[in-house]
Amino acid sequence: MIKEYSVSGTALTGETLEARDVTIVVQDGIITAVEDESSVPDQWICPAFFNAHTHLADTVAMDLPCAGTLDELVTPPHGLKHQILAKTSVPRLISAMRDSITEMIHSGTAGFADFREGGKPGVLALQEAASQMHIRPIILGREGGEEIADGAGISSARDVTQSMEIADLMKRQGKIIGFHAGEKDPDDIDAALEAHPDFLVHCTHVTKSQIRRIADEGIPVVLCCRSNFLLRVTSGRAHPPVQEMIDAGVEILIGTDNVMFVQPDMMQEISFIHSVYGVPAENLLYSATRGFPPSGISHSIMPGNRASFCVMDCSWGNLRHSRDIKSTIVKRAPMSHFCARIF
Incomplete structure (x- = not known):
């Protein structure tokens, strides 16, 4: 029927x-x-909305009182979040991720792309959390998890010595490859670009020449501006240089990043970017609702x-x-x- x-x-x-x-x-x-x-x-x-960058497992450490550098908090394998994830039982992890997915649905999000830690068990846990939910997950695995996921989510070319090999494998298998790049400095962006990724996340400290290359190669950039501020990798509208990227023709997507620090609410995210960076509302709404081009979702x-x-x-x-x-x-x-x- x-x-x-x-x-x-x-x-x-x-x-x-x-x-x-x-x-x-x-x-x-x-x-x-x-x-x-x-x-x-x-x-x-x-x-x-489509939330183009999440770390949903971080729900288990949500709003934990903490202070430290980016490396101390979230850089694998010894960052605080990774220590907490390693000590969390799978049932609790699944329950926490499902609760954050519920929050996303409630705030108008119909899909998300998650960089999923924990190898194959981590990917399986998120698949379980998202099952029976009215949402479309794109799961990008790490540490072997990419074998059963939609692709690979590389933390940074500086953190993963075999990132080129992983990217090549993903391309051969027709899967998606995404990189964190330029979050704390521009030094890992060129290496990420050499892997010909399907998208980059952050580019908080991207240079003018890198912007030009990203635009010329048609690589989308996912902005996570609230997370950048909270993790103190920026303190003003110059980083990321959002308007420069838009003017150069870079395809902009929007994500909320770590649930440890930021609620996965796309309305809050675009309101913040509009207020702080002055990006026209129409541009932001288009970026946040267009879907996820790397996987053909519209x-x-x-x-x-x-x-x-x-x-x-x-x-x-x-x-x-x-x-x-x-x-x-x-x-x-x-x-x-x-x-x-x-x-």
Whole structure:
């Protein structure tokens, strides 16, 4: 039996997020039509978020009082988070990750890409946590976990001596390869680029010449700006040089990084980037809702795509006074107005 339903409202449609009064028709989870209407209910329909960089296992150390350098806190294999993960039982790890996935779904996220520590058992734990959940995980393993995952998530070319060999293997197997790069300095970016990755994470301290190369090679960069501030690898809008990357044509994606420090809430993330870095709301909303290009996932509201969108009730409160839907969503993160999440 074909399951068909429709949702009407002012939707941010297509790859340009054009605001249109429409009815969206969905059959068996696929958008089959986006039909223009002359009158629609007082609700907004926004593509769901894709969180392009997470470390969900860090939930077990969430908001632990701690201080230290980036290396002391999160660098493998002896960083504080790795010590905690090694001492955590698998059942507790799975439960914690499932709870953070629940939080992501609640805040409008329909997919995520996770750098998963712990080898094959670590990947299996996240697969178990995400099973039966209405979300699409891209799991990037480490320490052998990449063999059963969607690809590999390299902490840094400086930390993993065999990163080139791992990247080559992933390419031969048709899997995804992502690198942390430029988080604390630019010195590991060139080595990461030599591996021809599918995407980079951070680029907090990327140079102008590196920006040019990243743009020319069409490599997306995932920004995790709140994490950068909290881990004290930056203290101002010059790092990462977001606007320079955008001006150069770098494809920008958005992630929330370590749950140990930052709630995996994409609305909070884009609001922060807009406020601190001055990136136009439209650019940020596009980056946060477009999906995940390295794996071909699209969240755009258009015929043929899987239904991945959120519905907001704007019949109450001050949302009905908005003069720009995209700016209001980015600046005000109106999660309390969510009335449906259709993933």
